[in-house]
Amino acid sequence: MEMLEKKYDHKSVEEGRYELWKENHYFDSGVSNGEPYTIVIPPPNVTGKLHLGHAWDTTIQDACIRYKRMKGFDALWVPGMDHAGIATQAKVDKRLKESGINPRSLSREEWTRHAWSWKEEYACNIKNQWAKLGLSLDYNKERFTLDEGLSKSVRKVFVDLYHEGLIYRGTRMINWDPLAMTALSNEEVIYKDIEGAFYHIKYPIKDSDEFLDVATTRPETMLGDNAVAVNPNDERYQKYIGSTVILPIVGREIPVIADTHADPSKGTGVVKITVNHDPNDYEVGKKHQLEGITVIGLDGKMNENSLHFQGMDRFVCREAIVQELKEKGYLLGVEKIIHNVGHSERTDVPIEPIVSKQWFVKMRPLADDVLQLQKDKNQKVHFLPSRYEKIMNHWMEITYDWCISRQLWWGHRIPAWYKGEEVYVGMDSPGDDWIQDEDVLDTWFSSALWPFSTLGWPQVTEDFKRYYPTSMLVTGYDIIPFWVNRMTFQGLHFTKTRPFEYCYIHGLIRDKEGRKMSKSLGNGVDPMDVIEEYGADALRFYLATSTAQGTDLRYDPEKVRSTWNFINKIWNASRFVMMNINGIEEKEKSYNDHDKWILTRYQNTIKDVTKYMDKYEFQNVGSILYKFIWEDFCDQYIEMAKFSLKENSTKVVLKEVLIGILKMLHPFMPFVTEEIFQNINASSETIMLSSYPSYDKTKIYKTEETKISDILAFVKTFRTLKQEHHIGKEFAVVYQNNEDYSFISKLLKLDGHVLEEKEGDFYTVSYHNYSLKLFDEKEITLEDQMKNEKEIETLQVSIEKRKKLLSNDNFCKKAPESLVLEEKQKLELELKKLETLLSNRNAF
RNA sequence: GGGCGUUUAGCUCAGUUGGUUAGAGCAUCUGCCUUACAAGCAGAGGGUCUGCGGUUCGAGUCCGUAAACGCCCACCA
Numbered sequence: 001m002e003m004l005e006k007k008y009d010h011k012s013v014e015e016g017r018y019e020l021w022k023e024n025h026y027f028d029s030g031v032s033n034g035e036p037y038t039i040v041i042p043p044p045n046v047t048g049k050l051h052l053g054h055a056w057d058t059t060i061q062d063a064c065i066r067y068k069r070m071k072g073f074d075a076l077w078v079p080g081m082d083h084a085g086i087a088t089q090a091k092v093d094k095r096l097k098e099s100g101i102n103p104r105s106l107s108r109e110e111w112t113r114h115a116w117s118w119k120e121e122y123a124c125n126i127k128n129q130w131a132k133l134g135l136s137l138d139y140n141k142e143r144f145t146l147d148e149g150l151s152k153s154v155r156k157v158f159v160d161l162y163h164e165g166l167i168y169r170g171t172r173m174i175n176w177d178p179l180a181m182t183a184l185s186n187e188e189v190i191y192k193d194i195e196g197a198f199y200h201i202k203y204p205i206k207d208s209d210e211f212l213d214v215a216t217t218r219p220e221t222m223l224g225d226n227a228v229a230v231n232p233n234d235e236r237y238q239k240y241i242g243s244t245v246i247l248p249i250v251g252r253e254i255p256v257i258a259d260t261h262a263d264p265s266k267g268t269g270v271v272k273i274t275v276n277h278d279p280n281d282y283e284v285g286k287k288h289q290l291e292g293i294t295v296i297g298l299d300g301k302m303n304e305n306s307l308h309f310q311g312m313d314r315f316v317c318r319e320a321i322v323q324e325l326k327e328k329g330y331l332l333g334v335e336k337i338i339h340n341v342g343h344s345e346r347t348d349v350p351i352e353p354i355v356s357k358q359w360f361v362k363m364r365p366l367a368d369d370v371l372q373l374q375k376d377k378n379q380k381v382h383f384l385p386s387r388y389e390k391i392m393n394h395w396m397e398i399t400y401d402w403c404i405s406r407q408l409w410w411g412h413r414i415p416a417w418y419k420g421e422e423v424y425v426g427m428d429s430p431g432d433d434w435i436q437d438e439d440v441l442d443t444w445f446s447s448a449l450w451p452f453s454t455l456g457w458p459q460v461t462e463d464f465k466r467y468y469p470t471s472m473l474v475t476g477y478d479i480i481p482f483w484v485n486r487m488t489f490q491g492l493h494f495t496k497t498r499p500f501e502y503c504y505i506h507g508l509i510r511d512k513e514g515r516k517m518s519k520s521l522g523n524g525v526d527p528m529d530v531i532e533e534y535g536a537d538a539l540r541f542y543l544a545t546s547t548a549q550g551t552d553l554r555y556d557p558e559k560v561r562s563t564w565n566f567i568n569k570i571w572n573a574s575r576f577v578m579m580n581i582n583g584i585e586e587k588e589k590s591y592n593d594h595d596k597w598i599l600t601r602y603q604n605t606i607k608d609v610t611k612y613m614d615k616y617e618f619q620n621v622g623s624i625l626y627k628f629i630w631e632d633f634c635d636q637y638i639e640m641a642k643f644s645l646k647e648n649s650t651k652v653v654l655k656e657v658l659i660g661i662l663k664m665l666h667p668f669m670p671f672v673t674e675e676i677f678q679n680i681n682a683s684s685e686t687i688m689l690s691s692y693p694s695y696d697k698t699k700i701y702k703t704e705e706t707k708i709s710d711i712l713a714f715v716k717t718f719r720t721l722k723q724e725h726h727i728g729k730e731f732a733v734v735y736q737n738n739e740d741y742s743f744i745s746k747l748l749k750l751d752g753h754v755l756e757e758k759e760g761d762f763y764t765v766s767y768h769n770y771s772l773k774l775f776d777e778k779e780i781t782l783e784d785q786m787k788n789e790k791e792i793e794t795l796q797v798s799i800e801k802r803k804k805l806l807s808n809d810n811f812c813k814k815a816p817e818s819l820v821l822e823e824k825q826k827l828e829l830e831l832k833k834l835e836t837l838l839s840n841r842n843a844f
Numbered sequence: 845g846g847g848c849g850u851u852u853a854g855c856u857c858a859g860u861u862g863g864u865u866a867g868a869g870c871a872u873c874u875g876c877c878u879u880a881c882a883a884g885c886a887g888a889g890g891g892u893c894u895g896c897g898g899u900u901c902g903a904g905u906c907c908g909u910a911a912a913c914g915c916c917c918a919c920c921a
Binding site for chain 2: 263273388398556562
């Protein structure tokens, strides 16, 4: 046994440990023949560094995996990363531009080579960060969304869905990102409140002096207007239905149509219809057979249909048009408003609704299957906390077809080939004279298959058979619509089962003021910096145990620091144990009272911790362990053990309880627990593969536990009284009776203070069966008496309340018997205490 | 418009089948260098659990209602 260093030094403890674990294959699955327990990591994007949110997310998973592994499960944690289409492409383009290369001047093949080298670089960074965090990932199973196997499953899913009629190609109005120059799904559009205006424009009625007041937030689209609509029931405008208005500036004639889309209560009740630039108008246009005119191009600039505005950016054009309308007398007014505008999730530019030919997944049948699944208690995905199930179900109810094609180079190429008008969808090219679709699939299309594609699907591999469906998925609530929902319907459709039994949802990490961590606010925290300062163990324990399931976490460095203190405490307690267990005999049958006290509490701790680990309530695990270790083990037991260090039983108990503590902490603080464990066992055996403590009721000693607890309560009463009355070193005590006072004397360090008998004023200190007289040399002051009186008063109130409660027939009849008994005992204790206080009063 | 969450000590948060003296960390106050740890030890103070109403012998916990803050979804010419 090597002695530990005097101080806990997280750097030297963590240094090199991960590499040893990895080399020794401790992370490998398939070693245990226990029941499989599987988690697939939410694959981080290969676009940058891991942030605190990743650290949180992966710590939770690692804690689960390590716990289950110690419990004898065949634990598999699948690592991997996501190619992150738009995000990565944007980063690669940016880097190319910075080195003076126009990314679009490269061929697709050349560009892709750059992207892969980017991927290698960032994947390497991420793996280093995983190592720093101590994640026990099985690297034998590592996957990347663009690797060969996963690409094959992506194609298989596409092809199958196509043949089932659940994927189709069609011309629809979609969300277009003019900066990334690609289509987006509805989920990738973020609505933000921004300042804008209602522009009231005069649309003159043909051959008349009259006009219609049309309000719009997007005047630039008027160049493409196809009609003006009023509600058929709106009396104000009945007479105009069927007439013609002249589009200002443009001079084009467009009809006034009747459609319920026009809401009489909104604006002026007259709405312009721009079929090609608004989703609602698009629908109206279809109904009324209006031919759309596109005026904004894919790059967000006004196109050849926009007169002298051609070439202007859409927002520059807005200003220009408003100016011209004003000059020509068509502008009736401008009304400033705050309105919601859709922005691209990735590039943050306002999205442009455009009409385009894209690939879609037909959602209704797939979503209905999930809704059906969730009605089956035995087959459903169980959310933790359960309220998040509603988020998924709601999405499944309202979802519309998913636009899956992206006009990018980085991703899975759509397995569709064209020859003239012919379309072929299949796993491979049908021949050289066919041209493959240029587009790639939405990143989430491949992510949706992650739980099973990583395990070898569509092949029915050994891994797939053994580890699928997975046990648990851990992610933030913000990812539910993008990922959890899609994994669920794809998993269900293709594997006929839920992809994971449980879905553990955590919140977002915020700063101390509750703001989201973001680059623009500059309030982000790099987990690697925290690890440098306090170590991965402190960060992990803090992250895993600080909040209840599903709630946000306000990051507080002070708490990481206090977790470091906690580890330092464990470190020092371990040093104490190791200093005092020389010559230990491992077999021991007889224990003294305080040994039995801690053994009993230790067993109860195992029971509670196991219960909460199984329920994934880590907050509770954390507080139980913290309290047990710091208060029971360190503050109380170690102090008592100092009286019996020569006894083998105490050595055995110190070692047994410490090892149990290390094991229970290990899922959260893998490094330091391993370090101490190996030192104390003087072997290279790893704590990772040791067995988790299990509850043993034969080691519960109720009588002794109660007795020592009473003694400790008595000791506390004594100390409180001594401090409150400023009793210094000169004092004397006289015992009222003689039971167990040698133990109490040691705890209170009373050597030399105990007298047989003494006359004069004294305080009585008592708790339960223990009682003594405490004499102080200095006079008892008025202040002391006041304190005593105040205590008597509050105690009397409490006694009255309890008496009243116990005399309530309803309470005695309806409350559980044990509670009534407990109340009676409490009353008894209070009455005894009152007696003591009253006798103190008499002494004054 | 539909839904969800939060509101508990100065601050950040626990409190999961309702049980009567509501907990922790940090901060504050007092006394201690007690040989594992002063990043520590021994004590103390601090809360009418957002308001109102209800169910109950008993409510931080369940029900109803109001408010503040936050989030999600949908719509917004």
